[in-house]
Amino acid sequence: MDDKTFNFTKAKLDGLPLPVKDRETYFDKTVKELQLRITIKGTKSFVLTRRVNNKIVRVTLGRYPAMTIDQARTEARKQLGLMVTGIDPNKAKKAERAKGTTLGQCLEDYLSIRASLAENTKKGYRSMVNNHLSDWKNKPLKDIDRDMVAIRHKKIIEGGEAIAANNVMRCLRALFNFAHGQYEDEHGKPFFTDNPVTRISHTRAWAPETRRKTILRASELPLWIQAVEALRASDENHIDASPSTVADYLEFCLFSGLRRDDVLSLKWEQIELDTALMHPVIHKKQSEVITLPLSDYLVVILKKRAQIRVNEYVFAGRGGQGRFDEPKRQIAKVVKISGIQFSSHDLRRTFISVAESLDISTYAIKRLCTHSLGGDVTAGYIQMDVERLRAPMQKITDYFLKAMGKTDTADVVNLLKQG
Known part of the structure; x- marks a missing residue:
């Protein structure tokens, strides 16, 4: 027997020399699988090594002298009992932690691992959990059952938030689907095999949702642009106040x-x-950067913005700090002045509706609107050169300018006969 194998005693372990490099390993004669590892810095750790399912498994039991020799031998025998039955103690320990995963922990793991999610998406998930499931954040996933989910969904609906209720449940469904593939027992099988949100689909309890279809009609565009100009005129400071930037x-x-x-x-x-x-960087498309033409009116807007540039963003925040945020208060002013209810996304929807009404090709519209062409087989053979998009972009701009009364160079199309 070599000088590295002996009966572990306090005197012998305390007297071990520091290794010349890296670490040194010593073996206990009493429990042959028990080892003591000592690093070049003098850290001593009890380690158990044994083959499990034809694979060498190493388990760290604890540090010496915080863990005594007797404690190390007792724990080693306990872990050996698992190993002889084919269980890897490391996986068992990880599985035990995973078994108690809470909703809050699952959310953070999900957002961390799904790195491609847009920041707004991550913010939305946290908001839904914090606003509607805050009392479940510290609750283990295994304790969230179908009845609880159905009751919570109904409660949110009864609170007058039908769409929010559906979105919260979609978020919860995504987290349970993630948990199914992420958290496993010591045999590699999923802990969470049931998704309790399926109860809502089974009972057809999803709240009815009507997709928003609001656009600015041709007849509303003059009133809308007048309200925007009124907002801009109320701004005397382009840096510290926001109305002009919002316009x-x-x-x-x-x-x-x-x-x-x-x-x-x-x-x-x-x-x-x-x-x-x-x-622009299209954040919804995994930060894809695309190239688009600027119409003459967009160039005018940007040249004006360039004259008051204060930082790296085209639409800088108040006081020149960071980027501008969603200007809800100022949009409300435009709504009040014009009498036209709209949101920022309604403006995008109006752009798309106008493009369609002007008989611009579907492929050009998709590219201008940064929609994916991936699902269309024909689109795979079309190379959308940016200069081919310039005429359609200008055509849409000309339409808006004519409808607003700023020019008479474009024909105004009656959108959905709503002008």
């Missing part, structure tokens, strides 16, 4: 057709005024 933002949303967050996130480095191009 530019609203026009940019309408004339570009971009999503709200993609407009708010637009940076000057993504703008080419000399070539009339922009390269």
